[in-house]
Structure formats: structure tokens, C-alpha cells
Amino acid sequence: MPDFATADQKMLKRMIERRHPAYDDLLPHWQFLEACYEGGRRWFADNVFRYMKEGDTEFGDRVKRAYRFNHTREVVDLVNKYIFKADIIRNTDDAPEGVKRFWQRATRSNLTIDQFMKEVSKKSSIYGRVWAFVDTNMPAVGDGRVATLADEKKLGARVYSYIVTPPHVLDLGYDDEDKLNWIMVHESARDDADPLGSTGAVFSRFRLWTRTEWFLFELRVRERNKKMVELVDQGENRLGEVPCVRVDHIHSDDPYNASALIADIAYLDRAVANYLSNLDAIIQDQTFSQLAMPAQGMLPGEEGYEKILELGTKRIFTYDGEHGSKPEFIAPDPKQAGVVLDVINKIINEIYHTVGMAGERTKQDNAVGIDNSSGVAKAYDFERMNALLASKADSLDNAENAIVRLVKLYTGEKVKEDDVDLVKYPDSFDVRGLYDEFEVAERLSLIEAPDEVRREQMRQVIDKLWPRMAASLRAKLEASLKDWPPQPMDQIGAALVKGEGGAAIGSLSIKRQPQQPTVGASKDSTQGQNNKGAKTAA
Structure with a gap:
């Protein structure tokens, strides 16, 4: 690594001002997506457009009256709700103590791992890609770790994670194997240590992470308003790799960007807000002729x-x-309002159909109802939504297991390539519950489904009965499924009986039962058989 302490200002300024190839093109897009999700009154000033022949006064009044239902936020929050409504399996039986403590307090603000991953999922839906960093304030002792758990508690040392969004990832570099070699991150800090003497000014910091070290630079203003880049802190990176995880909304090979859930929805949402504002102007002119x-x-x-x-x-x-x-x-022609309403309804329908959420909208939302959809159309909507959720859950699954791996490295645990993942997100988001699985099992038995089909269905029952079981117990149950389902006794008898007299099974002999009298036989015939039996017995 270069010696930053002796580097001149020209090199340092060039380093912090450099951006990765896609940054300048994507920055306005990222900022727009974030603004659409956050909303607020300022959003209207930036995103409500002036129409032709509109004066300054009319336009200003229309912006003040503007309103919107935030469909962008609704879509993101609904996807998050579905993802985390299902059971996320975290194997607490096999997890090391350091990982368990991290799961309880995953951030510096003491969010649990479930709360932290909800934020990761939400922000990845907004931006397409975010970076989850794992850091520690553990002091190095001996082999680079805190000596004991008591020392860790005494010093307040811990491993924590935090999110960095794409606008703050300024530049990064990869090696020949597409592994992260270094990354430059922008941080904001505030002079607020002393309530009396601090200025309260917000200033920029730039943190450079490499595989072996980290460096913190600060942009300071010196005499004559001259800006200087100064190295204010540095430290050792004990992991031997850059301690961050790339989290995509949906997996992408692009080194700098991934498609967001709302990449198109946000622009459709803006169009709806503008048409609603135009409709408001029509209503105003219609009411006040x-x-x-x-x-x-x-x-x-x-x-x-x-x-x-x-x-x-x-x-x-x-x-x-x-x-x-x-x-x-x-007054203006009232038909104009009808045209605007039709366009608004079509755009809103398109927003929710894009992600398979048409069923989330009510008759009051779209003014036309959703009950007229066919069963096939609803099934396709469900499959589209299920595929989206499964793909996003798979991305979160990989990201959280990668975070757990970094936590293990920080806490001194040995990490092997064939280690079993401690975290499992759902593979499917169907609406079948446990009792539905039992009903399916019963019906498969009635139609004499193949054993392989019934075994696979029983695995789903086991997952829903014990979603958080230890790996050893799961392996034992998986092994027990090899002899399931049990063979019915009549099939065993049919396979073993040979000849009219039957065949011996160990010490047990299976004999044919004597023929019973047929239905409709005469009373005399039946009585004769009984008498004959009585004489024989005598």
C-alpha cells in the first residue's frame, strides 16, 4: 500500500474525488429513487412539472395543493412484509457464542439481526444494491482477539454491522478473480462533542478499506479557505479481506450496480402524482368558473x-x-377529467401488476374492482410474486451467511469452505400452512402416490413443524425418511403368499380363509352348513 502520510495534497485530492465508472450516471437515478420512497412536501417542488401556458402564480398554487399516495413506498414495504412474514431459520444450536451475541445486537444502535436485515432488504429494494459492512471495536490481544468474554464485556467490545448505500460508495477495485480489493466510502460527521464549544458543522470523511488496513481521511478548511485532505486515523484490518458484503435486490454480475425493485415503479409513481395535480387544476377551474x-x-x-x-x-x-x-x-370540458382518471387508473394497475400485487388493491383503490379477474390470471400474479420473493430471499440468504462468516472471523472462529450455513431463508412463499400439508399428505396416501412424492411432501411437513432444528437432528430425520412411507400389510402378504396353502413368515403361517357364504344363499343351505359344522364338532 502507498504511504499516505507522505503523499502530497494533489494525489490525496485526486483519490477522494475519483469515482467509479458508473457513479456519475447513476447518482441522479439513486437520489430520485430515494426521494420517491421518502416522499415529503419537498418532493413535490422537485417533481411536479409545469404544463403549457401556466403562469408562475398558478403553478405555485398547484404545487402547494399537490398530493399523492406513495405507491413506491407501498410496493417496497409490501415486499418486505412478505419476505419477513415467513420463518427465517437461524440455527442457534450450532452457532458459536460470538454469532449469537451478534444476532442479539447486530448494530451499534442495538438492532437485532432480524431488524437489521429488514433494513438491508428495504434499502436493496430502493437502490438495487447496498453494502453491509462488518466492523469491530475489539482491541487486539495476543493473537489479535479479545482474550476472554469477560474482557470483552468489560471493554464494551463488540462486532457490529452497518449499511452503506450506493451514493456513498465512491470508488472500488476488484482483482483478477472479481474479488473486492479495496473500497472508498464517504462518511458524514458533525462537530457536536461539546454542547457549548462545538460549532455543529457537518463535514465529510473518506474511509478507505483494503484487505490489510483501513485509512480515514478528512477534508478540512485551513487558512484563506484552502481545503486540505488530512489522514486523521488508520488501523489494521485483521481479516485479510475487505469486511463488507454486496447485497443485491436480485443477483447481478455488474460490479457497480444492480436493478432496483422500484427502478421503473418510481417513474410511474411520479407520473401519477403529476396527473393527479393536473386533475386538481381541472376541478378547481370546474368549481370556480x-x-x-x-x-x-x-x-x-x-x-x-x-x-x-x-x-x-x-x-x-x-x-x-x-x-x-x-x-x-x-368552465373547461368535464370530459378532460375523465380522460385523466382513466390514465391514472391504468398506470396504478400497471405498478402493482408489475410485481404481481394486483390482489393487494381494493375496489376503492382502482375504482373498477379486481373480482373480475379470472382464476388463471390470479394464479399467474401469484407465481410472479412468488418468483420475485424467492429470488430476493435467496439474495438475502447469501448476504446474511456472508455476514455471519465475517463475524466468525472477527471473533476468532475457524471458517471452512464446507461449513454448513447457519441461516436459511424460505425457498417458496406459498400460502399453505401446516394443516394444509397434513391434508395434502392424506390425499397423496389415498391416490397411492409414489413414495418419492410422499417423502418430499413429508420434508415440507418437517420444515414447518421444526423450522429451527439443529443440523444433527435434521440429518437424523432425513435418514428416517428413506424407509418411509411404511408398506401396507396387504401388500406384504400379496408379495409373500405362494400357493393355496400359503407360505411361512418366520414362525407365522399365513393361511387362506375359508370361503364365506355368498349373499343371497337360501336359509336351508345356511342352516345345513351350520348343522354339518355342529355334527363335526360333536
Whole structure:
């Protein structure tokens, strides 16, 4: 690594000002996606557009009246709700103590791992890709680890994680095997240590992570407003790799970006907000019609002149009233509002159909209802949604297991390539519960389904009965499924009986039962058989 302590200012400034190839193109897009999710009144000032022939006053008033239902946030939050509604399996039986403690307090603000991963999932849906960093404040002792758990508690040392969004990942580099070699991250800090003496100013910091070290640079203003880049801190990276995990909304090979869940939805949402604002203008003009009157009736200086200006919206159209026309109020064509409403409904439907969420919307939402959809259409919507959730869950599964691996390295645990994953996210998000699985098992038995089918179905029952079982117990249950389902006794008998007299099974002999009398036989015949049996017995 270069010696930053002796590097000149020109090199340091060039380093912190450099950006990765896709950064400048994607930064406005990332900022727009974030703004659409967050919403707020400031959003309207930046995203409500002026239409043709609109004056400054009318446009300013329309922006103040603007409103929206945040479909962008609704889609992101619904996906998060579905992902974390299912059981996420974290194997606490096989997890080391350091990992268990990390799961209980995964961030510096003491969020649990479940709460932290919800934030990771949400932000990856917004930006497409985020970076989860794992860091520690453990002091190095001997082999580079805290000596004992008591020392760790005494010193307040811990392993924690945090999220860095794409606008703050300034530059990064990969090696020949596409593994992260280094990464430059922007951080914001504030001078607020002393409530009396601190300035409260917010300033920028730049943290460079490499595989062996980390460096913290700060941009400071010196004499004559001259900006200087100074190395304010540095330390050793004991892991031998950059301690961060790339988390994509859906897996991507692009080294700099991944497609976001709302990459298109946010722009559709903005269009809906603008059409709603236009509709509001139409309603205003329809409700408060404009006055049209002969110009001959508006004479400045007369007493009625000022009163006329107070009518309606204080906007008056004038025309030549030489032929005796009378004043009247005019309004826009109400059909225009119908056209705007149709477009709004179609765009909103498209937003939710894109991710298979048409069933989430009610009749009041789209004004036309969803009950007219066919069963096939609803099934395709479910499959689209299920595929989206399964793909996102797979990405989160890989990310959390990678985070656990970094935690193990920080806490001194040995990490092997063939280690069993401690975290498992669902593979499918069907709506079948445990009792539904039992019903399916019963029906498979009735139709004499193949044993392989019934074994696979029983695995799903086991997963829903004990989602957090230890790996050793799961292996034992998996082994027991090899002899399941048991063979019925009539099949065993049919396979072993040979000849009319039967065959011996150990010391047990299976004999054919004597033929019973047929239905409809005469009473005399039956009585005769009974008498014959009685004589024989005698």
C-alpha cells in the first residue's frame, strides 16, 4: 500500500474525488429513487412539472395543493412484509457464542439481526444494491482477539454491522478473480462533542478499506479557505479481506450496480402524482368558473371595477360586447377529467401488476374492482410474486451467511469452505400452512402416490413443524425418511403368499380363509352348513 502520510495534497485530492465508472450516471437515478420512497412536501417542488401556458402564480398554487399516495413506498414495504412474514431459520444450536451475541445486537444502535436485515432488504429494494459492512471495536490481544468474554464485556467490545448505500460508495477495485480489493466510502460527521464549544458543522470523511488496513481521511478548511485532505486515523484490518458484503435486490454480475425493485415503479409513481395535480387544476377551474364579460363593462376608475375583480378566481376574460352580449361564467370540458382518471387508473394497475400485487388493491383503490379477474390470471400474479420473493430471499440468504462468516472471523472462529450455513431463508412463499400439508399428505396416501412424492411432501411437513432444528437432528430425520412411507400389510402378504396353502413368515403361517357364504344363499343351505359344522364338532 502507498504511504499516505507522505503523499502530497494533489494525489490525496485526486483519490477522494475519483469515482467509479458508473457513479456519475447513476447518482441522479439513486437520489430520485430515494426521494420517491421518502416522499415529503419537498418532493413535490422537485417533481411536479409545469404544463403549457401556466403562469408562475398558478403553478405555485398547484404545487402547494399537490398530493399523492406513495405507491413506491407501498410496493417496497409490501415486499418486505412478505419476505419477513415467513420463518427465517437461524440455527442457534450450532452457532458459536460470538454469532449469537451478534444476532442479539447486530448494530451499534442495538438492532437485532432480524431488524437489521429488514433494513438491508428495504434499502436493496430502493437502490438495487447496498453494502453491509462488518466492523469491530475489539482491541487486539495476543493473537489479535479479545482474550476472554469477560474482557470483552468489560471493554464494551463488540462486532457490529452497518449499511452503506450506493451514493456513498465512491470508488472500488476488484482483482483478477472479481474479488473486492479495496473500497472508498464517504462518511458524514458533525462537530457536536461539546454542547457549548462545538460549532455543529457537518463535514465529510473518506474511509478507505483494503484487505490489510483501513485509512480515514478528512477534508478540512485551513487558512484563506484552502481545503486540505488530512489522514486523521488508520488501523489494521485483521481479516485479510475487505469486511463488507454486496447485497443485491436480485443477483447481478455488474460490479457497480444492480436493478432496483422500484427502478421503473418510481417513474410511474411520479407520473401519477403529476396527473393527479393536473386533475386538481381541472376541478378547481370546474368549481370556480371564470368570468367572461364585455370589455365595455370594465372601465377603470369606476366603483364597480374593483368589485368585478373580486369575482371568481380574480381572472376575467374580456371580449367585444358591441352586439349586446351579456357576461357569463365558462368552465373547461368535464370530459378532460375523465380522460385523466382513466390514465391514472391504468398506470396504478400497471405498478402493482408489475410485481404481481394486483390482489393487494381494493375496489376503492382502482375504482373498477379486481373480482373480475379470472382464476388463471390470479394464479399467474401469484407465481410472479412468488418468483420475485424467492429470488430476493435467496439474495438475502447469501448476504446474511456472508455476514455471519465475517463475524466468525472477527471473533476468532475457524471458517471452512464446507461449513454448513447457519441461516436459511424460505425457498417458496406459498400460502399453505401446516394443516394444509397434513391434508395434502392424506390425499397423496389415498391416490397411492409414489413414495418419492410422499417423502418430499413429508420434508415440507418437517420444515414447518421444526423450522429451527439443529443440523444433527435434521440429518437424523432425513435418514428416517428413506424407509418411509411404511408398506401396507396387504401388500406384504400379496408379495409373500405362494400357493393355496400359503407360505411361512418366520414362525407365522399365513393361511387362506375359508370361503364365506355368498349373499343371497337360501336359509336351508345356511342352516345345513351350520348343522354339518355342529355334527363335526360333536
